[in-house]
Amino acid sequence: MRQRVITAVVALLIFIPILYFGSFWIDIAAVALALVALSEIFIMRRKIIVSLEAFIGAIGIVTTVLPAASFKWLPGTLTQGDLLGIVIAALLVLTVTSKNKTSYDDIGVTALSIIYIGTGFHYLAAIRNQDxxxxxxxxxxxxxxxxxxxxxxxxxxxxxxxxxxxxxxxxxxxxxxxxxxxxxxxxxxxxxxxxxxxxxxxxxxxxxxxxxxxxxxxxxxxxxxxxxxxxxxxxxxxxxxxxxxxxxxxxxxxxxxxxxxx
Structure with a gap:
């Protein structure tokens, strides 16, 4: 119980100021938390987190969490949604290049995790940054x-x-x-x-x-x-x-x- 309380106090001392100041800080915190959460799913699945699938999944997480304004650098008419579509396509290509060692079921879990985790942490930052x-x-x-x-x-x-x-x-x-x-x-x-x-x-x-x-x-x-x-x-x-x-x-x-x- 003592360890639980200490962890909670330390976490709140870090988390509450980030929530208060918002802006760039909460965007970075949301991305970091989301990446850790994605790695936890890989570990639960007994998958290697230093892998191409995990790397592509991480790109998908960052794409989902960050606000649309962060993607103004994309060329032409490409949008944040298009980039996420490219991530999903890259996961599908991985099933081919890996000769199904990374299966459709595997990338299905990764894709769902991107949506589940990414959307939640996206709104953690978005709600704060909309005053x-x-x-x-x-x-x-x-x-x-x-x-x-x-x-x-x-x-x-x-x-x-x-x-x-x-x-x-x-x-x-x-x-x-x-x-x-x-x-x-x-x-x-x-x-x-x-x-x-x-x-x-x-x-x-x-x-x-x-x-x-x-x-x-x-x-x-x-x-x-x-x-x-x-x-x-x-x-x-x-x-x-x-x-x-x-x-x-x-x-x-x-x-x-x-x-x-x-």
Whole structure:
């Protein structure tokens, strides 16, 4: 527990200033976090991270995470989306040049990982850099409080397993309590921070984000269970890997954009 707390404090001391200043700093942080998360998937798959497939995947991650303005240097009418298409085509060519040692299934996982990880971290930076610091903090706190509420109340009163085949420790009682805690927080937050929407609307949004974030957590749990690992990585002592810490946010942050909140 001591190691877990120390890691959390150090991570927040680094992460919060980056969120506050945004701009170039959060773009770089988002790319770095996304690349580490992609490497965790390769390691879970027992794939070599120093490989052509991983290198192409890394290009896809950078292409997805960075804002469109970063690709003005592309010649002619090429766009960020075109570059991502070239990355997918390069992965397909790899199945040919490797004589199927890198299979279609392999590159399918890599391509999906680019979208899953890249999109989530793209919106981490995009929301902040669209003057959305208050909204980004709202989303982060909803996720963190949902997680804390679910863990605390699940241990106290949890009796009915939520999805034992995927995550045996989660309970319905904890899950519901996490949503309630998130909605209470939302009601308090909007009293002090102007998000451009009324309290009832933000409580409804908190409800949606809380549930969607828990599904993101379960999706990452399913990924780990499929590959037979407890944690996605070891970069954060006491917490596991980057995917372990950002699994809910990778689902929640795009939803902020879908709702048109920033």
């Amino acid at each position: 959305g610091f208050a909204m980004l903090m709202f989303a982060l706190l909803v996720v963190w409080l949902t997680d804390s509420g679910a863990y605390t109340f699940g241990r106290m009163i949890g009796k009915h397993k939520l999805w034992p085949a995927i995550s045996p420790n989660k309970t319905w009682e904890g899950s519901i309590a996490g949503v309630v805690v998130a909605m209470i927080f939302a009601a308090i937050y909007v009293q002090f921070v102007d998000l451009g929407h009324g309290a009832p609307m933000m409580m409804l949004i908190a409800f949606c984000l809380s549930i969607w974030g828990q599904l993101g957590d379960l999706a990452e749990s399913a990924l780990k269970r499929y590959y037979g690992v407890k944690d996605s990585g070891k970069i954060l002592p006491g917490h596991g890997g980057i995917l372990d810490r950002f699994d809910s946010l990778l689902f929640v942050l795009p939803m902020i954009h879908w709702f048109g909140l920033v």
